[in-house]
Amino acid sequence: NAGVTQTPKFQVLKTGQSMTLQCAQDMNHEYMSWYRQDPGMGLRLIHYSVGAGITDQGEVPNGYNVSRSTTEDFPLRLLSAAPSQTSVYFCASSKPGLAGRTGELFFGEGSRLTVL
Amino acid sequence: AQTVTQSQPEMSVQEAETVTLSCTYDTSESDYYLFWYKQPPSRQMILVIRQEAYKQQNATENRFSVNFQKAAKSFSLKISDSQLGDAAMYFCATNSGYALNFGKGTSLLVTP
Numbered sequence: 073n074a075g076v077t078q079t080p081k082f083q084v085l086k087t088g089q090s091m092t093l094q095c096a097q098d099m100n101h102e103y104m105s106w107y108r109q110d111p112g113m114g115l116r117l118i119h120y121s122v123g124a125g126i127t128d129q130g131e132v133p134n135g136y137n138v139s140r141s142t143t144e145d146f147p148l149r150l151l152s153a154a155p156s157q158t159s160v161y162f163c164a165s166s167k168p169g170l171a172g173r174t175g176e177l178f179f180g181e182g183s184r185l186t187v188l
Numbered sequence: 189a190q191t192v193t194q195s196q197p198e199m200s201v202q203e204a205e206t207v208t209l210s211c212t213y214d215t216s217e218s219d220y221y222l223f224w225y226k227q228p229p230s231r232q233m234i235l236v237i238r239q240e241a242y243k244q245q246n247a248t249e250n251r252f253s254v255n256f257q258k259a260a261k262s263f264s265l266k267i268s269d270s271q272l273g274d275a276a277m278y279f280c281a282t283n284s285g286y287a288l289n290f291g292k293g294t295s296l297l298v299t300p
Contacts, residue, residue: 115279164287169283
């Protein structure tokens with residue numbers, strides 16, 4: 073099994089450009105999420121989904137869109153890239169655990185995005 | 189909002205020695221999970237250990253163990269017999285609804 077697959081692994085954008093980070097999982101996990109990692113900030117939640125057709129905002133959603141048309145896929149769209157969106161992005165998936173809250177996260181390998 | 193605090197931005201340990209990484213958290217939930225993830229220079233996020241809050245027994249995985257103090261909301265990670273391959277960023281996390289809430293991380297340096 074591939075687990076969680078993210079593409080691309082590296083991307084350079086110019087300010088104002090748009091792009092989509094792809095994320096796919098083959099573990100039939102209900103929950104999926106996107107995080108950004110910045111030095112000294114840990115991982116911060118951008119958006120998450122609890123199933124096909126259901127998404128919600130996390131801690132830092134501004135400038136990002138998501139959709140979940142299938143259980144497997146959860147793409148992250150940058151609408152108009154800004155230098156502040158330079159970061160490493162992680163997609164993750166999980167199954168429900170206690171009381172329906174998430175269990176262990178399975179991560180993709182990360183995508184390093186630079187916005188000039 | 190739930191918060192996870194890792195008060196040690198950097199730690200250093202000699203090979204074969206023991207090191208403890210600290211983590212405190214704040215939650216209003218009664219049932220929850222706690223996690224430690226390792227991130228080596230490869231950037232991959234690797235689960236080290238998991239603790240269910242309703243279990244009193246501390247979780248152990250080979251050389252990794254936790255000291256879980258539920259009343260104090262403390263969840264420290266002990267690495268015994270440290271190896272060069274343990275050098276990495278370590279993140280503490282708790283499940284916050286449908287995602288995890290992470291601390292800012294502790295960078296562990298292992299010296300020969």
